[in-house]
Amino acid sequence: MDTLTFNRDFFKRSITNMAELIEKERNYLTKLDSDIGDGDHGINLSIGFREVSNKLSEFDESAADIASLMKKVGMALLGKVGGASGPLYGSFFMKMGANVAGKDEVTFDEFVGMIENGVDAVQSRGKAEVGDKTMLDAFKPGIDFLKEEDYTGKEIEAFGQFIEKMKEGAESTVSLVAKKGRALRLGERSVGHKDPGSESSWMLMNAFYEEMSK
Template sequence: MHITTADFIDYFKSVTEMIEKEKDYLCELDRKLGDGDHGVTMSIGWQAVNQKLNNELANESDCGKVSSTIGMTFLNAVGSSVGPLYATGFLRGGKVASQKSELTDRDLEEYWIAFINGVKERGQAKVGDKTMIDTLEPALIVLQANAGGTRNFAEVFSEAVIEAEKGMKSTTNLISKIGRSSRLGERSLGVQDPGATSAYLILAAFLDFIKIKTLA
């Protein structure tokens, strides 16, 4: 598979659309666990990203530049918890994709590995803390197990998304240990973590995107 910079930009546009649809749901989860703004924050961030995609980045050919600009744009638009987390992901991914006008299967693998490692490093959360790491870490394990290998990326990524989904769902039965909801104790049980949810949605959107690419 070859993803051009234009494809890459299309993917990010699709994330903006998806976030607009899921905004209320993400806020709903955050109202139960935190301060209720996760959907709003994601929406503000991705609207700002979309602005960039349609303007400064419209004719950009460097995938790395696209990703790192997205990171900085998202960060400066939202701050919040997810600003530094996702921004660090996009910045690290941007390094991997730097100077590339096309991304191969191996590039994409590396991109998402760097992305997830960036988030992990920034947030220092562990699996079981009830954060987006519960979504991202299982995906990372799948990606790393196949890193540098010969398997089709779409196939590997589809497995990664399956694991990510399980991870996301597992947060429902976790007691929160980090972030705003960590003071809830037992009361955090029964609700899926909003960040774990948005992280899954971002990965799943990429899978959708490459599936459509492959069919086309």
């Protein structure tokens, strides 16, 4: 049986699809953020992923590994995206590459490890916990599921379940009181609205899922 692996092109295609997705969902994400934040989440991500697209087209295929690619994505987001989500997503993508330096392809286990590193980076940078109504409410239940799941032989299916857990986590933020970010000042009034970062988190990870399901 062939081992499932993901090469540099897989990451490049997924990230290209993320940029397209953000353009498509820009107004929706901005609407979510205008309910409880400052209404710029979709706009910020769109500015960031346009920069990512520019960098990707300059990217030298022959010289770089997956870690360099992810670093480039993270740096572009870090440099261009305003608000809280820029540093968080920037750290996420930069840390995704931390343990795969020099690799042109990774196994599913390694890919899960990359996401785990990214989530750890979001947690340490944002200092949020599950229940604070942030992107961590989507990421954490998702990655915890993958870490505990024995997915050998059904990796892609397990990744689909990871996305479902993330989606459920994003949905769970509707009933939460915000403890971080701009929504914090709203207190109880933040209840009834979904956290925009939790929504964009699962949508971005879903781009990996769609690419691996092809």
